[in-house]
Amino acid sequence: xxxxxxxxxxxxxxxxxxxxxxxKVVLIAAKGSGIEMLSxxxxxxxxxxxxxxxxxxxNKPVLNLYNRKIYQEFLKNxxxxxEGAYKRKLVKRIFRHGSExxxxxxxxxxxxxxxxxxxxxxSFVEYNAVEKMQDIEVVKVLW
Amino acid sequence: xxxxxxxxxxxxxCTPVVAEVKLNxxxxxxxxxxxxxxxxxxxxxKTGIYDTRLSIDPDSSLGLQLSxxxxxxxxxIAQASVHGAEDYDPRIDWLYLNYYFSPELSLQLGRKAxxxxxxxxxxxxxxxxxxxxxxxxxxxxxxxxxNGISLLYEAALGQWxxxxxxxxxxxxxxxxxxxxxxxxxxxxxxWKNMIGIVGTMANNWLELRLTHMQGLIDxxxxxxxxxxxxxxxxxxxxxxxxxxRLLILSEFNSYRQSGNDVEYHAFLLSAGYQIGDLTPHIxxxxxxxxxxxxxxxxxxxxxxxxxxWDVVDNLAVKIQYDNVVDEGVVVPILGDSxxxxxxxxxxx
Numbered sequence: 001x002x003x004x005x006x007x008x009x010x011x012x013x014x015x016x017x018x019x020x021x022x023x024k025v026v027l028i029a030a031k032g033s034g035i036e037m038l039s040x041x042x043x044x045x046x047x048x049x050x051x052x053x054x055x056x057x058x059n060k061p062v063l064n065l066y067n068r069k070i071y072q073e074f075l076k077n078x079x080x081x082x083e084g085a086y087k088r089k090l091v092k093r094i095f096r097h098g099s100e101x102x103x104x105x106x107x108x109x110x111x112x113x114x115x116x117x118x119x120x121x122x123s124f125v126e127y128n129a130v131e132k133m134q135d136i137e138v139v140k141v142l143w
Numbered sequence: 144x145x146x147x148x149x150x151x152x153x154x155x156x157c158t159p160v161v162a163e164v165k166l167n168x169x170x171x172x173x174x175x176x177x178x179x180x181x182x183x184x185x186x187x188x189k190t191g192i193y194d195t196r197l198s199i200d201p202d203s204s205l206g207l208q209l210s211x212x213x214x215x216x217x218x219x220i221a222q223a224s225v226h227g228a229e230d231y232d233p234r235i236d237w238l239y240l241n242y243y244f245s246p247e248l249s250l251q252l253g254r255k256a257x258x259x260x261x262x263x264x265x266x267x268x269x270x271x272x273x274x275x276x277x278x279x280x281x282x283x284x285x286x287x288x289x290n291g292i293s294l295l296y297e298a299a300l301g302q303w304x305x306x307x308x309x310x311x312x313x314x315x316x317x318x319x320x321x322x323x324x325x326x327x328x329x330x331x332x333x334w335k336n337m338i339g340i341v342g343t344m345a346n347n348w349l350e351l352r353l354t355h356m357q358g359l360i361d362x363x364x365x366x367x368x369x370x371x372x373x374x375x376x377x378x379x380x381x382x383x384x385x386x387x388r389l390l391i392l393s394e395f396n397s398y399r400q401s402g403n404d405v406e407y408h409a410f411l412l413s414a415g416y417q418i419g420d421l422t423p424h425i426x427x428x429x430x431x432x433x434x435x436x437x438x439x440x441x442x443x444x445x446x447x448x449x450x451x452w453d454v455v456d457n458l459a460v461k462i463q464y465d466n467v468v469d470e471g472v473v474v475p476i477l478g479d480s481x482x483x484x485x486x487x488x489x490x491x
Contacts, residue, residue, distance in 0.1 A: 041299050041302075042299075045299060045304075048304075050246070050297060051243065051246035051247075052246060053246045053247060053298065053299065056246075059215075080347040081347070081385075082388075082417070084417065084420075084453055085385065087456070087457075088270070088271055088272075091265075091268065091270055091271050091490050092264075092265055092268075092271045094167050094208070094490075095167070095169065095208065095222075095264065095265040095268045095271065095490075096264035096265055097220075097241075097264075097295075098208060098210045098218065098220030098222075098237070098241065100165055100210065100212070101165065101167060
C-alpha cells in the first residue's frame with residue numbers, strides 16, 4: 001500500500017512539473033548583460049520608470065505585450081496594480097518628471113531583437129519562450 | 144523667466160552631443176455650459192469660465208513635452224502648452240535641466256511647475272485623473288510655476304515608495320489673470336524666495352503627500368503696491384486610498400500670510416469606483432477665507448459627480464456635473480451655478 005502511494009506521488013509530481021515550468025514567468029535580459037539578482041521591489045521601480053537601485057547594469061524596461069495574460073499577471077504580481085492604474089501612473093511620471101515612455105513590444109521576435117540590441121534592457125516572458133529566443137538569459141524567476 | 148530660458152538654452156547649446164530626443168504630448172477637448180446660474184469658474188489659474196452658452200474654451204488644452212537625453216544621467220525637459228482659456232497663446236510650463244547624481248538623487252535647474260498641490264505637476268494633463276479638471280475650490284493658485292532649483296530623492300523604504308523634493312525659486316506674474324478677475328483691476332504678483340519641501344510615501348493601497356512652502360509676496364494693484372515682502376506659508380496634506388476597485392482621494396490645504404489675518408483653508412474628498420473601463424466618481428470640495436484686514440473674503444463649495452470611460456489605450460472620455468455654491472460676500476466667485484461638461488483626454 002505504501003509502495004503504491006509512493007508510486008502515485010512520484011507520478012503526480014512528474015506530471016505536475018512540466019506544468020509548473022510552463023507557467024513560470026521570468027525576467028530576461030541579453031546574454032552578457034551582467035545583470036544578476038534584482039529584488040522584486042527594484043523591478044517594480046524600474047517598470048515605473050525609475051532607475052534601478054540594485055544594479056547599474058540595468059538600462060530600461062520593456063513591456064512585453066505579446067501575451068496579454070502574462071502582462072496582466074505581471075501587473076498584478078510585481079507592480080501590484082491594475083492595467084488602468086499602471087497606465088495612469090506612467091503618464092503621471094512622464095508629465096511630472098519628464099520620464100521616458102516605457103517601450104512596448106507585441107512580438108516575441110521583436111522583443112528578442114530589441115534586448116540583444118540594447119544590452120541592459122530587461123523584460124519578462126514565460127519560461128518556455130526563452131528557449132525560442134536567441135542570446136537571451138534568465139535574470140530571475142518572477143513567479 | 145527670461146534669465147532661466149537663456150541659461151538653459153546656453154547650457155543646452157554647450158552640451159556636445161544630443162543623444163536621444165523624445166516627444167510626448169497631451170490634449171483635452173472639453174465642451175460644456177452652465178445649466179443654472181450665470182457663470183462657472185472652472186479653472187482658477189487660467190480663469191477658464193463657462194457661461195450659459197456652449198463653450199469649448201475654458202478647459203480645452205494641448206501640450207507638448209520634449210525630453211532630450213544627453214546621457215542617461217543628464218537631460219533637458221521642456222514643455223509648452225496652449226489653453227483655450229488663454230486664447231491659445233503658447234506658454235512654457237517647464238524648461239529645466241535634470242541631472243542624476245545617483246539612481247535615487249537628481250537635481251533640476253530651470254522652470255518647473257510649483258508643486259503646491261497633489262495634481263500641480265500634471266494639472267493640465269486630464270488623462271491622469273478621473274475628473275474633467277481637479278476640483279477648482281482647491282486649485283485656486285494664481286502662481287503655478289517657479290524658476291529655480293530643485294533636488295529630488297526617490298527611494299524604496301521597505302514596502303514603501305518614498306520621495307523627498309526640496310526646491311527654491313521665484314516667479315513674477317504681470318497682469319495676473321486670476322487676481323485681475325477677483326480684484327477687478329490689473330494685478331502684478333511676485334512670489335520670491337520660495338523654499339518648499341514635498342514628501343511622499345506610497346504602498347500598494349495608500350499614498351500620502353505632505354507639502355510645505357514659505358516665501359515672500361509682493362503685489363501691486365493698478366500699479367500701487369499693496370503687499371511688499373509679506374511672508375506667506377502653504378501647508379498641504381493628501382491621503383489617497385486604493386482598496387481593490389475603490390479609490391478614495393483627499394486633499395487638505397491651508398495658506399496664510401504672516402503679519403496680517405489673510406488665511407484660507409481648502410479641501411477635497413472624492414470617491415471613485417472602477418468597473419471595467421468605467422469609473423464613476425463623486426467629489427465634495429470647499430474653500431473658506433473669512434473677511435480679513437484687506438477686506439476680502441471668499442467662500443465656496445462644490446459637489447461634483449462624473450464618469451470616466453477609458454475607451455482605448457491613451458484615450459478617455461468623461462462627463463461631469465458640478466454644483467457650485469458661492470457664499471462669498473465681499474469677493475464672490477461668479478455666484479452659484481450648475482454646469483455640465485463633456486470631455487475627451489488623450490496622451491501621445
